[in-house]
Amino acid sequence: MTDMRRRRFVRERFLQLAGLLIVLWSVGPFLWQVSTSLQPDRLLMETPPSLLPIPPTFEHFRNVFVIKEFHWYILNSVIIAGATTLFCLLFGTLGAFALARFDIRGRYGILGVILSISMFPQIAIVAPLYLTMSSLNLLDTYTSLIVIDLALGLPLVIWVLFGYFHAIPREIDEAATIDGAGPLRTLWLIILPMALPGIVTTGLLVFIATWNEFMFALAFTSTIDRQPIPVGIANFQNLYYVPWGDLAAASVVVTLPLVAMVLVFQRRIIAGLTQGAVKE
Secondary structure, X not given: OOHHHHHHHHHHHHHHHHHHHHHHHXXXXXXXXXXXXXXOHHHHOOOOOOOOOOOOOOHHHHHHHHXXXXXXXXXXXXXXXXXXXXXXXXHHHHHHXXXXXXXXXXXXXXXXXXXXXXXXXXXXXXXXXXXXXXXXOOOOOHHHHHHHHHHHHHHHHHHHHHHHHHHOOOHHHHHHHHOOOOXXXXXXXXXXXXXXXXXXXXXXXXXXXXXXXXXXXXXXXOOOOOOOHHHHHHOOOOOOOOOHHHHHHHHHHHHHHHHHHHHHOHHHHHHHHHHHHOOO
16 A cells, blocks of 8 residues: 555545544434433432433423423424524515625625624623513513514624625626516526525524524513423423423424424535535
């Protein structure tokens, strides 16, 4: 074996080992949660802890859905995250298209102002937003959480989609105009299909961020009718006892949909993350 082949062999084995370590680092916590959710309480209290759920039990999943009515929290999160993602993509697409395809003076300054909105720490704005929602009688409603999550997610959507729309050649717009297509028709029939990987990737980022949002949901909701998943999980523990098995079961239940979405849209996500690296 020549030195070049030997170096190539070592480099390939190193990359494979590094990839395996990254997979274990990423999947390990989730597998530990799955194991914890299937272990009886007596095994969770043992030292050292057991790695395998022997014997397995589904008692924690029963507690989550039957006793704690976790399905209502899931429904609330689906409504809030789904509506927020839909509105973010709708308004963000229109805003990014206008800034990227029209000759707007100072558009980069406008982008800077839009992006600066998302830089405010949440803890600094939760109090004034709470007073505002209280004066509008919107506390403990879907509307309050959707509006706030929309304000937080919209700058990211506009900023990311601006890059995708701006990279599309302007000649496409000119050809569409010659064929009689207006701006909205050009956006719907031509620009959106070309930027679909970026739209899917951006939508998933907004959905995941909204799905995991905790601070505003905790501040603005007070009943199970409107509280999303993070608040529901926080309500599991009490002053003297932490139900680790129930917390693990709930974590597994809310993580599986996100994993499934990433697996279903993995090709779109990869295309969306790498598209900007290709210069046309």
